[in-house]
Amino acid sequence: xxxxxxxxxxxxxxxxxxxxxxxxxxxxxxxxxxxxxxxxxxxxxxxxxxxxxxxxxxxxxxxxxxxxxxxxxxxxxxxxxxxxxxxxxxxxxxxxxxxxxxxxxxxxxxxxxxxxxxxxxxxxxxxxxxxxxxxxxxxxxxxxxxxxxxxxxxxxxxxxxxxxxxxxxxxxxxxxxxxxxxxxxxxxxxxxxxxxxxxxxxxxxxxxxxxxxxxxxxxxxxxxxxxxxxxxxxxxxxxxxxxxxxxxxxxxxxxxxxxxxxxxxxxxxxxxxxxxxxxxxxxxxxxxxxxxxxxxxxx
Amino acid sequence: xxxxxxxxxxxxxxxxxxxxxxxxxxxxxxxxxxxxxxxxxxxxxxxxxxxxxxxxxxxxxxxxxxxxxxxxxxxxxxxxxxxxxxxxxxxxxxxxxxxxxxxxxxxxxxxxxxxxxxxxxxxxxxxxxxxxxxxxxxxxxxxxxxxxxxxxxxxxxxxxxxxxxxxxxxxxxxxxxxxxxxxxxxxxxxxxxxxxxxxxxxxxxxxxxxxxxxxxxxxxxxxxxxxxxxxxxxxxxxxxxxxxxxxxxxxxxxxxxxxxxxxxxxxxxxxxxxxxxxxxxxxxxxxxxxxxxxxxxxxxxxxxxxxxxxxxxxxxxxxxxxxxxxxxxxxxxxxxxxxxxxxxxxxxxxxxxxxxxxxxxxxxxxxxxxxxxxxxxxxxxxxxxxxxxxxx
Numbered sequence: 001x002x003x004x005x006x007x008x009x010x011x012x013x014x015x016x017x018x019x020x021x022x023x024x025x026x027x028x029x030x031x032x033x034x035x036x037x038x039x040x041x042x043x044x045x046x047x048x049x050x051x052x053x054x055x056x057x058x059x060x061x062x063x064x065x066x067x068x069x070x071x072x073x074x075x076x077x078x079x080x081x082x083x084x085x086x087x088x089x090x091x092x093x094x095x096x097x098x099x100x101x102x103x104x105x106x107x108x109x110x111x112x113x114x115x116x117x118x119x120x121x122x123x124x125x126x127x128x129x130x131x132x133x134x135x136x137x138x139x140x141x142x143x144x145x146x147x148x149x150x151x152x153x154x155x156x157x158x159x160x161x162x163x164x165x166x167x168x169x170x171x172x173x174x175x176x177x178x179x180x181x182x183x184x185x186x187x188x189x190x191x192x193x194x195x196x197x198x199x200x201x202x203x204x205x206x207x208x209x210x211x212x213x214x215x216x217x218x219x220x221x222x223x224x225x226x227x228x229x230x231x232x233x234x235x236x237x238x239x240x241x242x243x244x245x246x247x248x249x250x251x252x253x254x255x256x257x258x259x260x261x262x263x264x265x266x267x268x269x270x271x272x273x274x275x276x277x278x279x280x281x282x283x284x285x286x287x288x289x290x291x292x293x294x295x296x297x298x299x
Numbered sequence: 300x301x302x303x304x305x306x307x308x309x310x311x312x313x314x315x316x317x318x319x320x321x322x323x324x325x326x327x328x329x330x331x332x333x334x335x336x337x338x339x340x341x342x343x344x345x346x347x348x349x350x351x352x353x354x355x356x357x358x359x360x361x362x363x364x365x366x367x368x369x370x371x372x373x374x375x376x377x378x379x380x381x382x383x384x385x386x387x388x389x390x391x392x393x394x395x396x397x398x399x400x401x402x403x404x405x406x407x408x409x410x411x412x413x414x415x416x417x418x419x420x421x422x423x424x425x426x427x428x429x430x431x432x433x434x435x436x437x438x439x440x441x442x443x444x445x446x447x448x449x450x451x452x453x454x455x456x457x458x459x460x461x462x463x464x465x466x467x468x469x470x471x472x473x474x475x476x477x478x479x480x481x482x483x484x485x486x487x488x489x490x491x492x493x494x495x496x497x498x499x500x501x502x503x504x505x506x507x508x509x510x511x512x513x514x515x516x517x518x519x520x521x522x523x524x525x526x527x528x529x530x531x532x533x534x535x536x537x538x539x540x541x542x543x544x545x546x547x548x549x550x551x552x553x554x555x556x557x558x559x560x561x562x563x564x565x566x567x568x569x570x571x572x573x574x575x576x577x578x579x580x581x582x583x584x585x586x587x588x589x590x591x592x593x594x595x596x597x598x599x600x601x602x603x604x605x606x607x608x609x610x611x612x613x614x615x616x617x618x619x620x621x622x623x624x625x626x627x628x629x630x631x632x633x634x635x636x637x638x639x640x641x642x643x644x645x646x647x648x649x650x651x652x653x654x655x656x657x658x659x660x661x662x663x664x665x666x667x668x669x670x671x672x673x674x675x676x677x678x679x680x681x682x683x684x685x686x687x688x689x690x691x
Contacts, residue, residue, distance in 0.1 A: 193386035
């Protein structure tokens with residue numbers, strides 16, 4: 001790809017080097033050092049000091065956070081699966097309909113994205129609060145009195161905010177378009193004659209979908225899954241706003257090490273590094289899994 | 300022996316009020332190699348898609364083996380299609396592409412239960428097909444690792460492995476280069492004869508149609524212009540369109556003076572045609588190879604050579620007769636400007652009724668431009684107009 005215009009990419013390459021490559025090395029450096037070990041090394045000086053600076057201490061503490069790691073990956077996985085279950089049919093139906101429907105659906109899908117992310121999430125908070133819009137609505141239609149009458153309980157509201165469910169809802173709501181768009185754009189570009197050929201060879205409508213449309217849409221599914229899963233794993237705003245303090249995720253944990261009371265950028269870096277490695281490993285496995293299809297579609 | 304298999308009765312097809320097929324009547328016999336031939340937008344692909352079940356005619360009836368099949372979807376017809384751009388499944392390898400139809404459970408006619416073919420049988424049938432299309436050893440290849448000709452063979456194998464009664468082929472050789480196309484023509488004919496099934500073939504290439512078919516159906520503007528054997532179509536074209544579309548033709552205005560006597564340029568010629576009204580105005584077709592060049596004083600007509608092109612086997616000679624230019628194919632060398640005479644045997648003259656196409660074709664006055672178009676086959680527009688209807 002040697003091109004006379006390749007120098008145009010220079011600013012971007014420089015930018016990438018400054019804000020991506022350098023920080024990654026900084027993170028790695030911080031992760032393998034502690035405040036103490038750096039201080040010690042400065043005192044000792046020389047080559048010995050340099051060696052004694054590096055330590056695995058931060059990683060040794062990782063076990064403490066198993067719960068948060070598990071919760072983060074679990075919630076992100078659940079959110080991704082739900083996004084897929086909602087997003088795939090939506091993308092499929094959109095791609096089969098006429099251009100007018102496609103445009104309208106696209107605008108409706110993108111509309112929330114034009115509103116500020118925090119604002120959107122705050123809106124959900126005020127809906128889900130114990131005395132929020134949804135509970136008030138249930139109150140108004142007499143749902144609580146009905147339940148209390150039938151079961152003999154004393155329910156004043158549904159506890160929705162500050163639960164894992166609320167966090168997942170926030171993830172699904174915010175990241176759903178990232179699932180729909182790549183799937184939609186793959187399906188809409190499928191060669192119509194492939195579908196006719198499958199029909200011709202005896203496949204029913206369900207058969208055409210199962211044997212042709214779905215396998216050929218897998219590259220879209222893969223990028224959709226990546227684009228939902230990765231930000232879900234590392235989110236801290238959604239979990240803080242929708243999950244309160246009960247549902248701390250990796251994002252909040254890391255944030256706490258840099259900006260919060262637990263100030264320890266060395267530990268924060270180590271956690272971030274471990275998370276990054278797990279995410280990259282997940283993506284790598286998934287891409288291996290879908291490699292054949294990817295190549296097929298590039299044809 | 301010839302048993303009727305498919306019949307189209309008064310089939311009309313319109314898209315958004317635009318008539319694409321105009322009252323087509325056509326029957327197709329079992330074991331026949333039938334070609335739908337015509338220029339882009341003549342309705343040939345639409346006809347094929349109606350038989351395949353991808354389109355339902357606006358009016359009219361389609362019969363298969365005597366049963367009305369207008370509303371039978373493609374996957375329930377004993378018909379398979381080889382698509383124009385092959386439409387092979389890119390996510391499957393050669394073997395799985397061919398096995399696609401076999402892997403779909405079929406309803407058992409006796410107890411209505413869906414049954415799957417045993418893997419063993421699928422394997423042996425795919426392998427047998429691969430052998431028929433000369434692709435042994437390619438079963439593991441991915442589709443994008445195949446050349447155009449190989450993809451073509453996979454597409455044919457994928458359709459034939461289902462043992463359809465009829466194979467529909469939509470310009471299957473259009474994307475191949477000339478040499479490969481010739482090879483595949485022979486191959487297709489051979490496959491058709493080995494398998495003993497009906498082929499319905501769509502093309503705009505008249506040479507392909509003549510050399511492969513048992514029956515040729517010439518179409519234009521949504522109508523069937525002529526149905527016949529390749530010899531019939533070439534030797535006895537029904538109207539000026541057919542005469543012009545199939546091979547080269549000089550088409551002249553004539554007057555039928557009596558049975559066997561036609562007048563051209565105020566001279567009477569003997570011919571073999573009859574059954575016209577006395578003094579009826581007719582179109583006369585004279586094929587360029589049926590004209591004998593003789594010394595000027597012995598000719599039935601006398602003219603001046605205005606253009607000469609060496610074509611290898613013969614010369615394409617353009618001769619001006621009283622202001623009307625003819626194409627004559629001859630091995631005699633007649634320099635430009637020379638005066639010559641011509642003789643035409645009675646069997647070289649074909650008389651046709653006047654039609655809507657009269658006067659539109661068969662004049663070589665604009666020879667050079669026209670020749671450019673004819674010889675540059677790549678300029679023939681792909682089925683652009685017809686493709687627009689695929690969206691339906």
